[in-house]
Amino acid sequence: MSATALTDLGKPSGYWADSWARLKRKRAAMMSLGVIIFFIAVSLLSLWFTPHNPNAQTITHINLPPRIPGLGWLGFDGVSTIAGVTQDRYAAAGVPADVNYWLGTDGLGRDLLSRLLVGIRVSLSIAGLATVLDLSVGIIYGLVSGLNKQRVDTVLQRFIEVLAGIPTLVVLVLLLTVLSPGLFTIAVAMVITGWIPMARLVRAQALRFRDQEFIVAAQALGASRTWLALRHVLPNSMGVIVVQTMFSIPSAIFFEAFLSFIGLGLRPPMASLGTLLNEGFQTFTFLPFQMLAPMVALSVLMVAFNLLADGLRDAFDPKGVGRI
């Protein structure tokens, strides 16, 4: 047994402190963490405050390009060129000088920045909800499967094998057409097959521990499996669980965006990154800003989560011991 394993079992605090120190050294991951925190903060803020009302339609202000006071020289001056005609759309629509739409407006005259903030919040909520559900189901299933008798484990694993054979896409498409789409339904639909990687991971961890001598000794003395699960397996798996969670969040964000893009996810006027992309895509050629904003937001979020997850994985598990 190596020295790392011993410290694993006895001093989880040292493990965490070490990992955090390792993470701090990775610039990309730290920057990503900062970006993510920023996004979460901004989207929480959107619950109470947005530049304009995201659902208010101002019919006379449709399809306006972005205008940010002070940044006009960068191109955010409310002037756009459509079909060869360049003009100040704000002046043409009679918009008062103090009303600025930082990212422009959509086809119904709604402020895109406000909708983007709400959209980020909705996408993160769905991803968060789906991940929490994945976690709960996956961890419990993995613990039960890994810490039980061989036969129970085999049955549960066979079930996973069959379930994993179903392409997520098919399940999603069918479920979302049968149930009416909504925030909760999409999250649940994603969980149907999303919990499997977590379950496998936790089970692998459980299998690692159950054969340790001191565990066998404790069981002989009457310790229950629950104690074993909660007191030892779980705390020591937190590292890999966190990493897996960080990887599954971008997957959830992607699926929501994908489903809404093909029209099976959330429907307008609900704003989510997917619906904004869908709406913007229709007019991409002549009103590019309507799709660029959610596109950049989505990509930045995904990149940030992926980089953070990579960094976390290297931080928690530098030698790749816990990897399957």
Next chain:
Amino acid sequence: MGLAKYALRRVVFMVVTMWVIITATFFLMHLLPGSPYVNLQKLTPEQLEILNTRYGLNRPILEQYLLYFANLLTGDLGTSFQFKNQPVTTLLAGRVGASVQLGVQALLVGTSAGIVVGVIAAVKRHTPVDSGATIVAVLGRSVPSFILAALLQLVVAVNLRLLPIAGWRDFSSTILPTLALAMAPLADSARFVRTEMVEVLESDYAELARANGLSTQQIAWRHGVRNSVIPLITLLGPMTVNLLTGSLVVENIFAVPGIGEQFVKSVLNNDYPTIMAVTILYSGLFLLVTFAVDVLYSIIDPRIRLSGGGRR
């Protein structure tokens, strides 16, 4: 256990899984609201009754299921509701070629490019080249294929006019859709190969080879590639799934006459036979790929099947 027994076990699993999928899809499908009739809004209840009787949709659902299954076993996948008189098999056969070509092209281009990128990143690790390669890899995995497709179409086809905007006519029209779908496999392969290659380059026998005078480059290409590329086939399963997902939108955007383009439409139109057929096709494909990968890998690394196949 021996190879044959392992393979047999896996086949049995595949069949069971397929059966579960078919049954689940069938019943789920009949929960879909609406019916497959185009004129539904204007049909009177009597007309609806007549149509349902003619098409056998009036019978108890269990009877419909058994009938469907019986037909399935003889290879009859039914007639499409949407496309009158068109057997579903003809429908799919006419479209599967485009999808397969697109998928295989994307996979080949993506993995080959990914391998090259991964090797270069590993050889030049911790240099700006490595960072650059990592950026490409992360972007490839993070930017969804449909966004990439939209961007490629706008920039390359519409603005620069280098390639066709849409369609599936000559080879040049396959380039943009292939690129859009290839980025994800590229990213995944690059990451994977880099990690494996770094392990090889930092291993003891690499040290030995270096001591014997071989350069890092030579070690990488001569020994590392074999060891890092082979485990890559374990990624084939998830990659296939991602390609299936991505193809739905990419086929739509580039007007590729493939199966993905049809699938969502059939669901929205309640075209039951087509939905079932595409589900079976996708699932079957996925299961087949997973099976092939598992068997192949167990040949290469017998520890897998000896331990009972619980590797993943």
Next chain:
Amino acid sequence: MKTRRIVQIATILSLPGLLFAGCTTSDPGGTVSSDAPPATVVIALSQELNTIDPTAAIDSNSSSAINQVYEGLYRLDANNSPVPAGAAALPEVSADGLTYTISLNQAAKWSDGTPVKAADYEWAWKRAVGLDSAAENEVYYGFVLNASDIIAGNKPVDELGIKALDDYTLEIKLAAPTTFFASLLASVSFFPLNEAYVTSQGDKFGSDSEHAIYNGPFVLADYAGPGVGTDWKYVKNPTYWDAASVKLDSIEVRVIKETSTAVNLYTSGEVDQVAISGAQVQALRNDPGFTAYTTATAAFLGYNFNIPAFANVKVRQAISLVIDRAALVNNVLNDGSALATGLVPAGLSSDQTRGDFATAAGNPLETDVDKAKTLWAEAKQELGIDKLEIDLQTFDSDRMRTVTQYLQNVIQENLVGTTVTITASPVANFLENTKSGSFGIYLVTWGADYADASSLLDLARSNSGSNWGHYSSPEFDAAFAAAQGADAADSAARFDDLLQAHAILLADQGYTPVYFQSSTLLRNPEFKGVVFHSAGSNTEYKTAYIER
């Protein structure tokens, strides 16, 4: 060493290219740029064809395509009036209006040279009513004697009211007198089929463009079959009896499901026509190729008469009076839709002596918020309520959502005490709710099936299956019954009956019309001569031409 490796890698990378360069289908008709023959255009469609069998076509997309390559007894002109095509002249109608005798155009031929005979019509119709999908077309066949009974399975096919008296004379018996039957005959459901050819093809009939023969201005070519073929061509038919009027040599059709891709193709000059909707219409309004047509589709509100509030005429009138239809159409929708003047759009049906129905009906729909408030106050007193919750249902589409949000706004603002809840569901769910009566008000679009006002007015008939809210007015029923019964053979009297029925409906606000839907396209300004019909097959390319 290094170079060798690079060469190896490069080979691997180019392998897909070499492998597949030979596998893709070659471009069927050559590139569309400067090498194309002069009289050809390219059109983008957003949906594939469901079938090329005329009697099985139900959706408008397939009907439109079939109308280019097949032909029936009559075609519709720009006023939706019938013009002889497969027939030699307008029909001879018996005194009781039940028997139509039609002499056929003896110059009409199939594309394999055989003449089109009366037997072809008889055989096609009899085959049609026996198809599994026949009930979906009952709206057309129902006019023919015994057709409904045959579809329901109560009578044998031979009793269908059609008979070939000789090679070129057709006798049709109707279930009831129908003055507009001749224009009805322009629908693709009534097109002929050659028995010998179709039976010789068996299952393969219509499986692709090679397994069908055509009698229309064009023939279909390069079509791989329903569900498989995503592009095809209409090629000028040399055996067509009126080939001299057909100016285009060929039309290439491409199915592009993603509208933005299609618009990209249009702006780059690769296609000459594309249909647009929604946000694209607003952005492309000023494009020289922008074209908008008023269709025969009306959008209206339907009320649930089982709910006491909506059974009160003042409530319905109040709702209608607060809608500013002009503002809705010009500012909110801004996509070429026209404000509703009644239930029947302009250009749908006209009478020789009375003119266009919609013009004759005028515009009794006004916007008067004060009057609405007064009526609403009176209604509240009569009903003994001071609040009303309105469950507004509609189906899920951009337009519907926009309009319902506008309505919600304008109703809640002006009629004090109302709360409007909008439910936009997928079409199937929406239909379930409306057909089962679980709604307060619904907003729906309804297209006329044929070029007569009765096609839309039938909605208000008491026992109509499409009268989901159960609006019932004895006066309306009487006027409508007179039009369909007693005055059925007298076109002018009938017209007046329908006008009267329409006026009653609007005074009652049994339905509240909101707007008339438009069909918006981008069409190359050099592509001219395309005829649009609001009812039946929408677009006709027979007389189209291109001015390059």
